[in-house]
Every structure is written in C-alpha cells, then in structure tokens.
Amino acid sequence: MPKRPTRTIASDKLGEPHAQLRDPDGKLLGGIVFKDNEWVLGLDGKIAGTSHSAAHVLAILKRAAALLRGEGREVDLVFSATLRAAAHQEAADQGLGFEAFQDQLAAQMQAKADTTD
Numbered sequence: 001m002p003k004r005p006t007r008t009i010a011s012d013k014l015g016e017p018h019a020q021l022r023d024p025d026g027k028l029l030g031g032i033v034f035k036d037n038e039w040v041l042g043l044d045g046k047i048a049g050t051s052h053s054a055a056h057v058l059a060i061l062k063r064a065a066a067l068l069r070g071e072g073r074e075v076d077l078v079f080s081a082t083l084r085a086a087a088h089q090e091a092a093d094q095g096l097g098f099e100a101f102q103d104q105l106a107a108q109m110q111a112k113a114d115t116t117d
Contacts, residue, residue: 015040019058019079021065029075030064032057032083039083054086059102063109 015035022028030043038050039057043064051057058079065077091101 017080018083019061019077021061021068021075021077024074024076029068030061032061032079034083053090054083055088055090055098055101056105058083058087059098059105062102063106 015033017031017033018039019030019032020028021030028045030041030048033040033042038052039054040050041048041057041060048060049057061079062077065075068075087101088098091098094101096104
C-alpha cells in the first residue's frame with residue numbers, strides 16, 4: 001500500500017489543547033483539543049473521535065493511560081482544569097462522581113466488546 005504524504009497542519013487550526021498523554025521520552029501518544037465546539041480525541045497520531053462530552057473523551061484518554069500502565073509502560077497524563085471541570089460537571093449532572101462515570105463508561109465499553117466477540 002503506498003504511503004500517504006504527511007500533511008502539516010498549522011497549530012492555529014488544531015484547536016485549543018486540553019490534555020496530553022506522553023511516554024517517558026516525551027512522545028505524544030494521545031491528546032484532547034477543543035475545536036469548533038467539540039472535544040477531539042487523538043490517539044497514536046490519528047483522530048479517534050469527536051464528542052460534545054468532555055466526560056467521555058477524558059474518561060477514554062484516562063482508560064488508555066491505565067491500559068498502557070497495565071502493560072508496564074510508563075506514561076504521563078496531564079489535562080487542563082477546564083477539561084476536568086467540564087467532565088466533572090457532566091458527571092454531576094448525571095448524578096455521578098467522575099470516578100463512577102468512568103466505571104460506568106468502562107462497563108458499557110466492555111459489554112459492547114463482549115457482544116462483538
């Protein structure tokens with residue numbers, strides 16, 4: 001398969017950065033930006049998805065960090081106070097703490113994975 005040319009995107013077109021997941025060498029493994037009123041989740045150099053839910057994208061990025069750590073890889077996850085506040089407020093609006101929201105989302109993702117196996 002021919003390799004697609006790499007396209008450089010100007011930093012002002014990427015969106016406002018709010019989270020980054022890096023390895024010990026500083027390589028960016030994943031991140032979240034806010035662009036056009038949506039949260040954009042990137043993993044491994046590709047856009048993994050977009051959502052209006054800060055809670056969903058933060059929970060997914062935190063799950064990715066936990067999975068990598070579970071494999072014995074060192075990773076550093078940092079995120080903005082803005083993203084954290086928005087995610088925690090969404091969880092609270094559903095009557096949940098953010099940890100409970102994460103657990104509920106993980107269970108939903110696992111149930112979906114179990115039905116597709």
